[in-house]
Amino acid sequence: MSKTTSPYPLLDRIIVPSDLRTIPEAQLDQVCQELRDFIIDVVSVKGGHFGASLGVVELTVALHYVFNTPYDQLVWDVGHQAYGHKILTGRRELFHTNRLYKGLSGFPKRSESEYDTFGVGHSSTSIGGALGMAVASKLKGELDRHTVAVIGDGAMTAGMAFEALNHGGTANSDLLVVLNDNCMSIDPNVGALKEYLTDITTSQSYNKVKDEVWKLLGKVSKFGPNAQGVAQKVENAVKAALLKQSNLFESLRFRYFGPVDGHDVERLVKVLRDLKDIPGPKILHTVTMKGKGYKPAEEGSPTVWHSPGLFNKETGEIIKVVPKSPQPPKYQDVFGHTIVELAEKNPKIVGVTPAMPSGCSLNIMMKAMPDRAFDVGIAEQHAVTFSAGMATQGLIPFCNIYSSFMQRAYDQVVHDVALQKLHVVLCLDRGGLAGADGPTHHGAFDIAYFRCIPNMIVSAPMNEEELRNLMYTAQLRDIGPFSIRYPRGEGVMTEWKTPFKEITIGTGRKVRSGNDIAVLTIGHIGNIAAKGIDALQAEGYSVAHYDMRFAKPIDEMLLHEVFGKFKHVITIEDGCIQGGMGSAVLEFMADHGYQAQVKRLGIPDHFIEHGTQKELYAECGFDEVALVAAVKEMLPAKGARSVGASA
Numbered sequence: 001m002s003k004t005t006s007p008y009p010l011l012d013r014i015i016v017p018s019d020l021r022t023i024p025e026a027q028l029d030q031v032c033q034e035l036r037d038f039i040i041d042v043v044s045v046k047g048g049h050f051g052a053s054l055g056v057v058e059l060t061v062a063l064h065y066v067f068n069t070p071y072d073q074l075v076w077d078v079g080h081q082a083y084g085h086k087i088l089t090g091r092r093e094l095f096h097t098n099r100l101y102k103g104l105s106g107f108p109k110r111s112e113s114e115y116d117t118f119g120v121g122h123s124s125t126s127i128g129g130a131l132g133m134a135v136a137s138k139l140k141g142e143l144d145r146h147t148v149a150v151i152g153d154g155a156m157t158a159g160m161a162f163e164a165l166n167h168g169g170t171a172n173s174d175l176l177v178v179l180n181d182n183c184m185s186i187d188p189n190v191g192a193l194k195e196y197l198t199d200i201t202t203s204q205s206y207n208k209v210k211d212e213v214w215k216l217l218g219k220v221s222k223f224g225p226n227a228q229g230v231a232q233k234v235e236n237a238v239k240a241a242l243l244k245q246s247n248l249f250e251s252l253r254f255r256y257f258g259p260v261d262g263h264d265v266e267r268l269v270k271v272l273r274d275l276k277d278i279p280g281p282k283i284l285h286t287v288t289m290k291g292k293g294y295k296p297a298e299e300g301s302p303t304v305w306h307s308p309g310l311f312n313k314e315t316g317e318i319i320k321v322v323p324k325s326p327q328p329p330k331y332q333d334v335f336g337h338t339i340v341e342l343a344e345k346n347p348k349i350v351g352v353t354p355a356m357p358s359g360c361s362l363n364i365m366m367k368a369m370p371d372r373a374f375d376v377g378i379a380e381q382h383a384v385t386f387s388a389g390m391a392t393q394g395l396i397p398f399c400n401i402y403s404s405f406m407q408r409a410y411d412q413v414v415h416d417v418a419l420q421k422l423h424v425v426l427c428l429d430r431g432g433l434a435g436a437d438g439p440t441h442h443g444a445f446d447i448a449y450f451r452c453i454p455n456m457i458v459s460a461p462m463n464e465e466e467l468r469n470l471m472y473t474a475q476l477r478d479i480g481p482f483s484i485r486y487p488r489g490e491g492v493m494t495e496w497k498t499p500f501k502e503i504t505i506g507t508g509r510k511v512r513s514g515n516d517i518a519v520l521t522i523g524h525i526g527n528i529a530a531k532g533i534d535a536l537q538a539e540g541y542s543v544a545h546y547d548m549r550f551a552k553p554i555d556e557m558l559l560h561e562v563f564g565k566f567k568h569v570i571t572i573e574d575g576c577i578q579g580g581m582g583s584a585v586l587e588f589m590a591d592h593g594y595q596a597q598v599k600r601l602g603i604p605d606h607f608i609e610h611g612t613q614k615e616l617y618a619e620c621g622f623d624e625v626a627l628v629a630a631v632k633e634m635l636p637a638k639g640a641r642s643v644g645a646s647a
Contacts, residue, residue: 008034016090017064017115028065028265032057035084036293038092043083044313047436048099048106051291051305052152053083055182055262059150059286060084062268063178066276067146073117073133077126077151079107080306081180089115099436101611107440121440122405123378124158126151127177131164134173146174146276153181154355158378168281169253176275177254177283180262182290249283258285263292303358326494331486331524332429334464334496336361338471339398340368346475350390352376352399354383360400360429380405384412384424391422396475400427403443403485404434410449413481418455421480425471426450431460431485431523432574433603433617438610443485444603447522448579450483451552457482457505458552460523464496466549472500479505487524487574489613506553514544517568517631522548522581525574528617532624536631543631551581554588563594568634570599572622577602599630 006012010027011034014020023031036057043050061084063074069089076082086104087095090113097103108116118129130149137145155161156179168175249256255278260271268286275282290305291297296316297305310319343349343365351373357363366373376383380401387397401409406428417424431443450458457479461467467486474482511526512533521529526547533543544566546558562569571582582600589596601622608616617623 008038010034011038011087011092014088015092017069017088020061020064020088025065025266025269028061028269032061032265033293035061035087038087038095039083040294040313042095042098044311046096046098046100047307047309049080049083049307051297051302052081052182054294054297055288055290055292056081056150056180057084057292058263058265058268059178059180059288060088062265062272063148063150064088066269066272067148070114070117072146073130073137073148074115075118075126075130075133075147075149076108076120077149077155078123079120081150081152082108085115086113089113099438099610101615102609105438105610106436107438119440121437122408123155124151124160126155127161127164127168127175130177131168131171131173131175134175135171138173143174146176148176148178150178150180153179153183154378157355159381165249165252165254172280174279175281177281179258179283179285180288181259181285182288253281255280255282256285257282259287260284262286262288328491328493329464329496330361330489331464331467331491332359332361332488333364334467334491335400335427335429335471335486336364337497338468340365342471342475343369343372346396348394348396349475350374350395350397352383352387352390352397354378354380354401354405356400356402360402360427362400380409381412384409384426385416387424388412388416388420388422391417391424392420396423396425398425398427398471398475400429402430402441403428403432403446404430404441406446407449413450413456414453417481418453421455423478424481425474426481426483427471428483428485430488432487432525433608433613433620434488435613435616436610439607442603442608443487444576444608446483446485447551447573447575447581448583451579451584453481455480456552457550458485459483459550460485461549462521462524462526462547464491464493465498466503466547467491468496468498469501469503470549473503473505476502485523487613491524492527503549506550506555508546508548508550508555508558510544510558511547512543512545515542516635517541517570518544518546518562518566519570519572519627519631520546520548520562520581520585521572522551523574525572525617525622528622528624529572529627532627532631535624535628541631541635548581551584554581554584556588559585559588560592563589563592563596567596569596570601570627570630570634572627573602574617574622575602576605578605597634599634601626601630 010023010031036054039053067074076085091104094104099106105112107121108119110116110119126149130147134147137147151161247256257275261267271284275284289298290302308318311317312319339351351362351365353360353362354376355378357366357375362373376386383399383401387399390397428443428446430441431446434441434443447458450456459470461470470484519529519533530545533545536543546562548555571585573581577600580602582602586598589598603620608620618625
């Protein structure tokens with residue numbers, strides 16, 4: 001029987017990067033092709049981030065080929081682009097488990113591999129982390145150890161990146177920053193830096209002179225010890241003259257090289273080898289194409305091909321299961337359409353997002369009202385303070401930031417919004433367990449971290465109608481900062497476009513009456529709890545269900561009713577148990593002298609890994625099965641129970 005020929009003859013030889021380094025340079029193009037094909041083959045049937053990883057195949061191969069990883073330290077920014085890195089560093093056989101429950105993480109993760117030097121997931125951390133590593137290596141006397149940060153043009157717009165560059169230029173450490181400039185983020189990149197990079201990459205005169213200066217710098221030994229400095233001064237003068245501006249990076253004392261073709265692997269190898277021998281902080285500017293090597297991704301929407309789901313690799317057709325009946329919308333889309341409805345009636349409303357207009361659906365408003373919707377780039381801190389500034393002038397900003405990303409703007413929420421009691425509506429998308437993106441993206445902490453801030457209103461809708469009504473309520477009058485959190489994914493209502501109704505702030509509602517035990521929920525997880533209560537009712541348990549809606553101010557009248565009637569209470573939230581809604585209920589009970597057995601269900605005190613939301617709800621013990629078990633554990637065993645009437 002003839003042996004089947006592998007489609008990846010070179011890739012099969014590479015278990016770790018030291019294997020890659022045994023392959024002749026002339027064959028690196030083939031390695032890149034096989035690596036790209038492997039990513040396409042797996043992601044097309046398993047799903048995951050796609051375009052970003054295809055765009056850095058050549059860069060990934062070149063970096064591991066030139067640098068002695070893992071001794072030399074490689075830090076990827078965000079990590080969407082790190083699939084090739086994972087495949088080349090001992091995880092090819094497990095790559096099919098990427099982003100699946102108990103499988104490989106979708107991002108670099110220190111506990112997963114020694115080649116993952118720094119855990120990432122949020123943008124713009126790579127330069128700061130890598131600089132810390134480089135300084136530590138110098139302090140430890142590891143003078144032969146190189147540190148490389150790879151950062152995209154979108155991530156470079158964040159303040160953190162500039163803070164690190166500002167420090168790095170004076171730290172005099174051996175740090176190489178590779179700027180992966182693909183001219184696009186998930187959404188179109190915005191801001192002055194984008195224009196600056198475009199100027200650099202499109203200046204033919206500059207690039208021609210840059211190549212000539214590069215060659216000169218390679219021969220500096222012929223001209224004596226000061227030749228490098230002289231050449232650098234000449235180069236800077238040329239840049240300033242041709243670009244009509246000084247080089248931003250060299251103003252920060254980083255040696256700038258490039259731009260170079262990020263898809264020419266042999267050229268990249270040569271350039272990186274040269275840069276290894278140049279001490280101090282350096283920037284290599286590479287120009288790449290997101291989705292490179294797969295025509296549908298090259299020509300299609302970068303948003304779609306960022307994480308396309310399953311697709312036919314031959315045709316590029318994205319595989320979508322068409323439901324037989326109408327499905328509820330995503331919460332983000334309810335937000336996107338509702339803010340336009342409200343803004344049409346209230347001219348004071350504006351929308352703000354840090355670089356995620358399609359992710360949070362503010363793109364709907366940006367299309368309908370381009371002058372009243374703002375994408376500020378990857379700059380969560382600025383997004384909040386910018387919103388605060390508009391609020392001082394009587395506008396009503398709806399500032400939409402993913403819950404886990406809002407952590408970056410916490411000081412701004414405290415200092416610039418809450419302290420001044422400004423009317424900013426903070427919409428927290430991806431509240432709760434976010435699914436396959438894992439712990440870097442779970443919105444676990446927002447109820448707890450907002451509940452302790454004076455002047456804050458902290459709310460979470462149970463369904464689409466409540467989301468619309470909370471948004472409507474938030475803009476009716478100046479009541480200071482108002483937060484609304486909702487989860488990733490679909491709601492529960494197919495007929496969701498309901499008339500607006502004001503909700504009295506700080507009030508919950510009784511969903512179902514009961515006599516044996518009270519279940520208090522906040523947010524979408526109340527729908528999951530309702531399924532468990534249905535099952536309990538079928539077994540004869542009489543369970544009351546209250547939708548709290550507000551963690552702050554909490555509905556004290558409702559809680560007086562609960563603790564006046566029930567000796568057994570369960571709280572459920574898709575958020576951390578410490579300091580969350582359940583904690584607020586316990587505080588109320590203690591403050592008012594009530595005594596009851598209270599069991600809190602929610603995200604436990606550790607970081608939750610990736611998986612589907614259903615899998616993670618079960619793991620954390622607050623799905624419908626866990627609720628049924630908790631009720632049966634708390635209530636004394638007895639026979640038939642009276643069935644509670646529906647409210």
